[in-house]
Amino acid sequence: MARGDRRAQGLARVAVVVRSGAAPLWWLGVFAAGIGLLVPGITGRRIGVLAGAALFIIAGVVVTYWRRRRYVELARSAARAGKHDVLQDRAVSVRNWRRGHRWWLLLAFLAALGSAFAVPAAGGMLLAGCGAGLRLKAAWLGRRERDGEALLWVRVDWLGADGGRPAGKTVKAYRGTGIAAGDAAPGGARRRTAALV
Known part of the structure; x- marks a missing residue:
């Protein structure tokens, strides 16, 4: 059992929060990389794409x-x-994370676009790699949840106090529920069928 306050709390799924940034980063990165290919840049498109591929892999792993x-x-x-x-609800967790990070996402997108004038497509591929990494992290959490037959949740107030980071310093412990609780499957994806809590 975790130590700490056991009063009733609002809880958000850890995997859902992790996964929330995956799609925006991926699509903004793909879009920025596509636009970046239209710009010759200082290094040229070939070097830009090769550098971007390396950054994609590194960002995904990190x-x-x-x-x-x-x-x-x-x-x-x-x-x-x-x-x-x-x-x-899953939709509420996703909306809250994306609303809280919308300016960071916009700045990252603009930075990726700006970098195309130096290294075409590389900045966008870096963003896309971060999105892919978040999706892989959520999938890893989903495997842990299935193996342990328990879904992981984080207190909403702790999450909000740490900038939406589900493993930040203010997060003292997670809470667990049965595998069928909530409206998101292990890993944070939408459930294909309605589940009973």
């Missing part, structure tokens, strides 16, 4: 494994969610 040990520690100490805890 994001996938970043703070993995912290996630494991929090998952091990997860306490069972109380019957009065409120499980946040």
Whole structure:
């Protein structure tokens, strides 16, 4: 059992929060890379694409494994969610994360576009790699959830106090529920069929 406050709390799915940035980063990166290919740049398109491919792979690996040990520690100490805890809908968690990070996403997109004048497509591919890494991290969390037959949740107030990071310093522990709780499958994807809590 986790240590800490056991009062009823609003809870957001850890995997859903991790996954929330994957699609925006991927599509903004693809769009920026596509536009970047229209610009010759200083290095030329060929070098830009090769550099972008390397950045894509590096970003994907780094994001996938970043703070993995912290996630494991929090998952091990997860306490069972109380019957009065409120499980946040998947759509609400995604919307809150994206709303809280919209300016960062915009700045990252503009930076990727601007970098095309130096190294075509590389900045966009870097963004796309970060998105792919988040998707892979969410998939890894989903495998842990299925293996442990428990979904991982984080307190909404802790999440909000740490800029939407589900493994940040303010997050003391996770809470767990049965595998059928909530409206998101293990890994944070939408459930294909309605599940009973």
